[in-house]
Amino acid sequence: MTNDRYEIRLSGSGGQGLILAGIILAEAAAIYEGKEAVQTQSYGPESRGGASKSEVVISGSEIDYPKVTSPDLLLAMTQESCTKYLGDLKEGGIAILDSFFVEKWPDNANVIALPLTTIAKEVTGKTIVANIVAVGAIVALSGIVSKESIEKAVLARVPKGTEEMNLKALQAGFEAVANH
Amino acid sequence: MSGNIKLMQGNEACAEGAIKAGCRFFAGYPITPSSEVAEILARRLPQVGGKFIQMEDEIASMAAVCGASLAGVKSMTATSGPGFSLKQENLGYASFTEIPCVVVNVMRGGPSTGSPTSPAQGDVMQARWGTHGDHPIIVLSCSSVKDMYELTIRSFNLSERFRVPVILLSDEIVAHMRERVDVGALESLEIFNRVKPACPPEEYQPYEASPETDVPPMANFGEGYRYHITGLTHDESGFTTQKPHKVAELHERLHRKIENHKDEIIETRNYYLDDAQIAVFAYGSTARSALRAVREARNRGIKAGLIQPVTIWPFPDDLVHQVASQVDAFIVPEMNLGMMVREVERAAHGQAEVIGQSLVTWELFTPAQVLSKIEEVFNWITSGSTSDSKPSRTSGALAAATE
Amino acid sequence: MVSGIGCSSRAPGYVDFNTLHTTHGRALPFATGIKLAKPEMTVIVVTGDGDATAIGGNHLIHAARRNLDLTVVLFNNSTYGMTSGQYSPTTPTGAFGTTAPYGNAEQPFDICNLAEAAGATYVARGTTYHAKVLPNLIEKAISNKGFSLVETITQCPIYFGRMNKIGNSVEMMKWQKEHAVTKKQAETMSPEELADKFIIGELCHKTKPDYCELYDRIIEKAQASIK
Numbered sequence: 001m002t003n004d005r006y007e008i009r010l011s012g013s014g015g016q017g018l019i020l021a022g023i024i025l026a027e028a029a030a031i032y033e034g035k036e037a038v039q040t041q042s043y044g045p046e047s048r049g050g051a052s053k054s055e056v057v058i059s060g061s062e063i064d065y066p067k068v069t070s071p072d073l074l075l076a077m078t079q080e081s082c083t084k085y086l087g088d089l090k091e092g093g094i095a096i097l098d099s100f101f102v103e104k105w106p107d108n109a110n111v112i113a114l115p116l117t118t119i120a121k122e123v124t125g126k127t128i129v130a131n132i133v134a135v136g137a138i139v140a141l142s143g144i145v146s147k148e149s150i151e152k153a154v155l156a157r158v159p160k161g162t163e164e165m166n167l168k169a170l171q172a173g174f175e176a177v178a179n180h
Numbered sequence: 181m182s183g184n185i186k187l188m189q190g191n192e193a194c195a196e197g198a199i200k201a202g203c204r205f206f207a208g209y210p211i212t213p214s215s216e217v218a219e220i221l222a223r224r225l226p227q228v229g230g231k232f233i234q235m236e237d238e239i240a241s242m243a244a245v246c247g248a249s250l251a252g253v254k255s256m257t258a259t260s261g262p263g264f265s266l267k268q269e270n271l272g273y274a275s276f277t278e279i280p281c282v283v284v285n286v287m288r289g290g291p292s293t294g295s296p297t298s299p300a301q302g303d304v305m306q307a308r309w310g311t312h313g314d315h316p317i318i319v320l321s322c323s324s325v326k327d328m329y330e331l332t333i334r335s336f337n338l339s340e341r342f343r344v345p346v347i348l349l350s351d352e353i354v355a356h357m358r359e360r361v362d363v364g365a366l367e368s369l370e371i372f373n374r375v376k377p378a379c380p381p382e383e384y385q386p387y388e389a390s391p392e393t394d395v396p397p398m399a400n401f402g403e404g405y406r407y408h409i410t411g412l413t414h415d416e417s418g419f420t421t422q423k424p425h426k427v428a429e430l431h432e433r434l435h436r437k438i439e440n441h442k443d444e445i446i447e448t449r450n451y452y453l454d455d456a457q458i459a460v461f462a463y464g465s466t467a468r469s470a471l472r473a474v475r476e477a478r479n480r481g482i483k484a485g486l487i488q489p490v491t492i493w494p495f496p497d498d499l500v501h502q503v504a505s506q507v508d509a510f511i512v513p514e515m516n517l518g519m520m521v522r523e524v525e526r527a528a529h530g531q532a533e534v535i536g537q538s539l540v541t542w543e544l545f546t547p548a549q550v551l552s553k554i555e556e557v558f559n560w561i562t563s564g565s566t567s568d569s570k571p572s573r574t575s576g577a578l579a580a581a582t583e
Numbered sequence: 584m585v586s587g588i589g590c591s592s593r594a595p596g597y598v599d600f601n602t603l604h605t606t607h608g609r610a611l612p613f614a615t616g617i618k619l620a621k622p623e624m625t626v627i628v629v630t631g632d633g634d635a636t637a638i639g640g641n642h643l644i645h646a647a648r649r650n651l652d653l654t655v656v657l658f659n660n661s662t663y664g665m666t667s668g669q670y671s672p673t674t675p676t677g678a679f680g681t682t683a684p685y686g687n688a689e690q691p692f693d694i695c696n697l698a699e700a701a702g703a704t705y706v707a708r709g710t711t712y713h714a715k716v717l718p719n720l721i722e723k724a725i726s727n728k729g730f731s732l733v734e735t736i737t738q739c740p741i742y743f744g745r746m747n748k749i750g751n752s753v754e755m756m757k758w759q760k761e762h763a764v765t766k767k768q769a770e771t772m773s774p775e776e777l778a779d780k781f782i783i784g785e786l787c788h789k790t791k792p793d794y795c796e797l798y799d800r801i802i803e804k805a806q807a808s809i810k
Contacts, residue, residue, distance in 0.1 A: 023358060027187045030360035037187065039358040065472040065547050066357055066465075205620055207612075226805035231619045231798060236645040240612035243605065247585070247616025250603065251624070255616070273606050401601040401617060402624045408596060410604035419596065 006144050007068040008056040010134070011085050012077030012098070015052075017131030020157065021075075022054035024135055028145040028153035029058040035145075038066040051080060058144055073142050075134050077101055077116065086111075096137055098130065112141065114176045120169055129169035132158075136173015147174065184364035190328045190355040191216035191258075194284055194348075195224060196363070197332030198256055202371055203282070204230030205255040207244035209237055209263060212296040213352040214286040217258035238266035246270055246279045250409070252400030254336055258284035261294060264303060264310070271345055272311030273411045276434075278343035278387070278396065280374055282335045285347060286355040287464075289542040298542035299352035301464055301515040307347045308493045314431065316438045318342065318445055319493035321463045322350040325359035329366060331490065337372040338445060342437055343395050349492070351515070353465040353544050374398045381405045387430070388416040394437035438494060447490040448499055452478065456485030458557055459507045459532075461500070461524050463489050466513050466545050473550035482558045492520065500527035508561045509533040513550050516540065518573055533557075533565065536573040584627045585614040587639060589665050590739070591631035591658035600627075608639030611646045614653050622652070622795045625725060632659040632673040636692050640672070647701035647730045651794040654724045655732040657694060660739040668742030679746045694734045699787045704729035706787040710736040712759040713783060720785065729793045736763075736781065 008025060010018040022039045030037040035058055042053040055068040070090040076082035077098040082105055089095055094110055100117035114137055120130040132154060139150045151170065158166045188196070195217050198206075206221040222232040230253075235241040241257045248255040259267060264285045274281050289295030290302050303310075307319045318338050320331050328350060335346040377384050377397040386407040389396040399405030412420035413427050421427065438445065451471060453459060458477075462470035467488040477484040487503065489496050500523075504510070509532055512521035521536035528534050537553045539545050556571045563569070584600045586592035588607035595602035601624075605613045610628045618626045635643050635657050646653060662680060663669040670680035670687045673694065677686045699706045705727035709717040717735060724731035738744060738755035749755060763783045764772065772780070 023187065026358060026360075030187045031185050034185070035360075037360050039187070040353070041356070063359075064468050064475070066353070066359070066468055067544060067546075069546060069548070205616070207616065223805070226798075226802040227809050229802060229806075231802075233615070233619060235612060235615070236641050239609065240615070240642055240645070243609040243612035244616035244619070246605075247603075247613040247618075248620035249616070251617045251620035253620040255620075269606055270609065401603075402621045406599055406601055408602045408604070410596075411606055412604065 004060040005063070006058045006073075006142070007071045007090070008058070008073045008075070008138065008142075008144070009068045009071040009085060009088070010054045010056070010075045011052070011081035012075070012101075013052055013081075014050055016077050017128070018052050018054040018075075018077070021131040021135050022056045024150070024153045024157050025056045025138065025145070026058070027156065028149040032149035032152050033145055035060055036063045038063050040067055051078075053081070073138060073144075075138060077130070077134070079103060094141055096134065096141065098134070112177075112180060114180065116173075116176075119172050119176055123168050123172040124165045126165065129166055132166050132169035133173040133176065136170040137177050138173075140174045140177035184362065184367075186361050186363055187358050188325050188329070188361045189216065189358050190322070190325045190350060191286070192220055193325045193329040193361060194258065194332045194350070194355075195220035197329035198282070198336070199224055199228060199230075200329075200366070200369070200371075201254065201333040201336035202373070203254045203256050203336060204228065205245070205248040205253045206230075206232045206257065207235050207241040207248070207255070208257045208259065209235055209241050211238075211260045211263045213288055213355050214258045214260045214263075214284065216355070217284060217286075238263040239269060242267040242270035242274075242283070245281050246274050249279050249281045250401050252403065254280070254340070256282040256284065256336075258286065260286045260288045260296070261290040261303060262292070264306065268306075268311040271317075272313060272315060274345040275311065275315040275317055276313070276411055277409050278398070278434075279345070280339040280343050280398075281345050282332065282339055283345060283347050284332070285349050287349060287351040295542045297352065299465060299515060299544060300540075300542055301351060301466065302519070303349065304463075304492060304514075304516070304519050307349055314435075316344050316434045317347065317493060318344055318438065318491070319347045319349060320490055321492050322348065322354050323464055323467045323488065324354065325357060326361050326366075327490075328354060329361060329363070330369065333369050333371070337370070340372050340374045341395070342441065342445075343374065343398060344438065349464065351464050376400075377405065385416040386418040387414060389433060389437070394433050394440065442494050445491055446494060446496050448496050449486075449488040449490060450499075451486040451488070452483075453485040453487070453503060455483050456503075456506070457483040457508050457561070458554055459485045459487055459503050459510050460550065460554065461487045461489070461510050461512045461520070462514070462550075463492055463520065466515060469545040469547050470513055470550050472547035473554060476547060476551050477554045477558075480555075482554060484554050495523050495527065497527040500524055501529060501531075504528035504531035507532050508565070509535060509557050511535050511537055511550070511553050511557055513537040513539065513545055513553065515542070515545070521573075533561075533570070535571050538573050584629060585610045585617065586629045587631075587634040589631040589634045589663070590660070591629055592634060594629040608634050608637070608642065610634065611639060611642040611653070611655070615646060615651060618651055618653060618795065619798070626653050627725065628653055628655045630655060630657050632657065632661060632694070633663045633671045636672045636694060636697070644697070644701040647698050647703040647732070649794040650702055650704055650729045650791050652728050653730055654721070654727075655730075656721060656724075657732060657734050658737045659694060659734050660737045660743060661691075662739050662743040664739045664742055668739075668746055678743075681742070681746070695732070695786050698730075698732040702730065703732050703787065704789050704791050705731035705785075707732075707785045708734045708736070708781065708783045710759040710763055710783060711738060712756040713763065716783070723785065723788075727788065729791060
């Protein structure tokens with residue numbers, strides 16, 4: 001029943017754009033690939049500045065439980081979120097860490113450390129698109145949606161005038177995985 | 181695929197469903213976690229020629245909703261716990277004077293200010309009995325974003341059909357999650373509008389109903405039918421009465437119009453009940469955790485099933501009674517300290533064991549929590565169901581929550 | 584015609600309109616819903632001092648602030664007559680009520696000042712004694728496109744009159760006659776002379792766009808945004 005269920009947890013701190021990243025991943029799957037998708041988030045006083053968590057479940061069939069229990073893919077963009085959630089990872093799951101913020105992690109074949117924020121700054125001049133770099137890396141690693149679908153989903157969601165910058169960031173995410 | 185697939189937030193789906201249902205008036209007061217319904221309708225209603233107003237409080241919002249509906253415009257409000265408490269005064273008015281309207285309550289942790297940004301299911305009894313006096317009401321419960329679209333429409337239809345306020349219960353999880361909705365596939369949903377009087381104005385008796393429907397035809401204010409409405413006990417003419425038989429007649433008709441049409445009102449979703457030995461009874465977002473747990477239990481060889489009531493009031497007595505004769509036990513997980521479990525107990529009438537499961541951490545049940553309860557109950561039944569080892573209401577859930 | 588609860592609020596039962604007898608204090612928000620749904624309807628709210636300035640005080644100031652085109656006729660008898668003479672927000676300091684057995688310790692509202700300050704565009708005061716003036720004031724209030732309020736000083740001989748030993752209906756109306764002054768008369772009077780008097784007639788009349796007119800512009804904007 002849960003064979004094709006794919007769980008993604010995006011974690012870090014408020015302001016890193018994790019909720020938008022979750023919405024983009026969910027829309028790529030739901031709108032452009034005809035899959036079922038649910039996006040949820042931790043919501044509360046901690047949503048600005050403090051810890052932030054956005055979750056996406058993607059499946060080829062009906063999704064019953066809407067939240068993530070053991071992620072197939074974990075994104076951690078702070079040390080705190082890495083420490084807190086790495087242990088939840090499903091066996092054989094993948095963790096992507098932003099090595100700009102995360103300094104310590106266990107030596108594990110499933111853990112992929114990429115300097116997402118540094119890449120964002122280098123490629124676009126702005127750290128704010130680190131979330132889109134992360135989305136690129138997630139898609140490249142998981143193949144959960146096609147590169148075409150994620151491009152469309154990014155373009156449909158980002159503010160007018162920032163399309164080019166965001167596509168560059170997405171592409172940089174793809175490449176970071178290819179070069180890893 | 182119809183080509184109109186959207187990833188919608190629950191509250192957004194509610195607002196869009198309302199517009200689809202023909203709602204053209206919203207009066208409300210901001211409150212987490214329901215505010216998005218108001219924010220979206222503030223933008224959307226004037227686009228379709230409707231009106232939005234942010235009133236000075238929740239009491240005024242409910243009053244304005246009643247006024248607009250009487251003037252012929254389908255109306256709604258949306259709120260959460262503390263605001264829902266304030267709505268009760270004029271909810272009672274709407275129920276007694278038979279004003280169609282929809283009240284959305286996105287449940288959060290209570291009582292009082294409670295936990296504004298967390299889900300809970302503590303208002304299911306308030307939804308039934310929140311206003312004073314014996315009164316008719318219909319309450320539906322959402323478990324998905326699609327539900328928030330579809331059941332908002334259904335709420336309007338039922339309120340127009342039975343001239344009764346309909347309360348749509350959601351919770352913080354369903355209201356804030358985003359989910360794939362095929363809006364195109366919902367385009368063809370039927371819309372019901374109130375029945376208007378067929379007689380000329382001089383013959384109109386505003387509260388006279390045929391015995392078949394028990395629902396009086398409704399003339400909108402400003403359309404030539406001049407009549408009186410009061411929250412005092414009234415007779416067919418709309419004017420107050422204290423004649424005992426007239427008082428009783430009104431109350432009995434108000435009760436009958438729901439009771440005699442339960443088949444039309446009650447909707448449940450039944451999963452794997454045919455051969456079930458254990459039936460889980462779960463509503464709202466809890467039903468989604470329960471469905472996953474039931475499927476997992478089946479994988480482990482336990483014959484579990486699920487009743488998900490979409491209509492929670494009137495309560496699906498007949499179904500629970502019938503299932504009770506077949507299963508050994510019911511499990512009722514809910515995000516409160518045991519509310520609907522008593523209704524299940526009442527309807528099961530001693531034919532099956534009924535075991536509650538409470539979670540008051542204001543987090544969504546995990547499937548594992550419900551599954552552990554199913555296994556606990558299964559083991560208890562197979563070992564002879566002795567009363568001293570009966571699983572308790574809190575075991576399992578609390579243990580898992582405090583891990 | 585919409586009313587709340589109280590002696591005043593029985594009035595809609597005597598007129599041949601669409602009439603709505605609502606919950607205590609809530610006549611104005613019910614009327615707000617009706618007016619927004621059907622702006623072409625003339626909506627009159629009949630209410631009292633307790634209904635409109637105590638339990639419904641918040642609704643009164645906000646309806647006035649919005650300048651919604653409603654006409655409020657407020658019967659002020661300075662007491663809760665229907666529930667047998669408890670003190671109200673307009674009971675004078677020192678006056679007696681069933682809940683003010685030693686005299687009222689609170690200070691009364693000036694309802695007309697309150698309505699004007701909150702944004703009403705037509706405010707007037709009349710009495711049951713000045714029966715020929717009152718209909719004119721109400722007529723002008725209805726014709727004002729915006730929020731209008733006519734405070735009407737009424738007598739409650741059964742409770743307020745009896746408990747304060749000011750006599751029967753006739754004597755109470757005589758009191759109205761002796762204590763009412765016009766705006767013009769008041770201009771020539773000293774504060775001492777005015778101390779126990781009240782002013783009747785039109786007190787405020789100004790032109791401001793009403794809520795429905797402003798909301799129609801919102802609808803135009805919203806519809807233009809999707810074209």
